[in-house]
Amino acid sequence: MKTIKVAGVIQNAFSSEQAKLLKSEIEKELVMEETVELDFTDISKFTTLFFNFSTGYFISKLGKTEYDRRIKVKNLTKLGESAYRNSYENAVGDNNKSNVEDEIMSILSSPDE
């Protein structure tokens, strides 16, 4: 397993540009390594969009099962954990797609105010 020290690649986990830098690093490592671990030590600022454009890309590309097997994250702050989880759940949305669709159908079929 290869560990990527995220703080060595980017300063904070805010923008799509920073996300693309991390995405390139992950892509490089995945060619050679079976599993990659992302260590977020010293990163304290996060947005959901950052994860959408970095880890989210690999969830879409590999699928949930393969992603969960090959990519691990560690040392996220509580804020980082919250943003990561939000992005992860959006990206693996197919798992609870029927619940989301049910909720949307219920909104659409309710009478207009």
Add this chain to the structure above:
Amino acid sequence: MIKTYVKEQSFYAEIDNRIDDNFQDISDLIDLQFEFLNSTHSKLVILFTDCTFINASVSVIIGTLPKYAYTVDKRVNYRFKGPSPHPVLKFMKMVGMYKYYTKREIEYDGKDAVPFNCIRDEKMMDEYTEKIMELAPIKMSKDAKDILSSYIYEIYQNGFFHSKSEIGVFTSGYWVKEKREFNFSIYDMGVGIPDKIRRHFNQEIDSEKCLQIAFVEGFTTSDKNGVSRGLGLTRLRQFIRLNNGKMSIYTGDICCIIDRHEKEQYRRLKNPIRGTLIIINIAADEKHIYVVE
């Protein structure tokens, strides 16, 4: 109260009172925007007569109008009648609106103001978020700063990436030291949330329902890069509720207010706003610890 009339081929609007961040005052400004942009008149003159106060968060509606009007070959003039220096002109200088349009350096005494400006890219979002945190008149722990700045950045990102606004995303705000509050707004004049949802489903859907759908956890839209993402509202709503804040969203012909109450409150606008205006009020107290779930 805004009085409108037509004189010598121009559209006139007289603002003779305070403009606060309440539903009625914001609706009046949205009506003015709608009537002018949908009229055949190419010039709008806004007369600030006895107006003594404009809320900084709401001022983005007035501030963006000249910029947008220009893109559709219309013009907007501000005129000030009354005491000198006029309080509204003074306010425009304080919040940076005067400098934005005239490019003139002026004595800047709005030390608690988040200057009115257009956010054009992520680098600017980063700089602006930093600036907002530097302007904070209170001392916050590093954790509190990290959390608040991350959410401010995320609010900018949502506006920037989802609206596809031709003129960028505008922002303005104020740290209200006495009330220990931070108020700021972000306004894009791009595709409003209801239209975005209607396009996604390719059907006519009531605006209130569109916003309800935007708040469904796990509802995502995909961009051309194949990256799935939500509209970002669910997470913001959670942050606002956990931290006793308030978020008002004006988009399409609907206003949605989110606060500590479990249910969002919806109010219908007489005329639709162009794009989406989000106003955030959040506690800014040195003792406040921002909470994330």
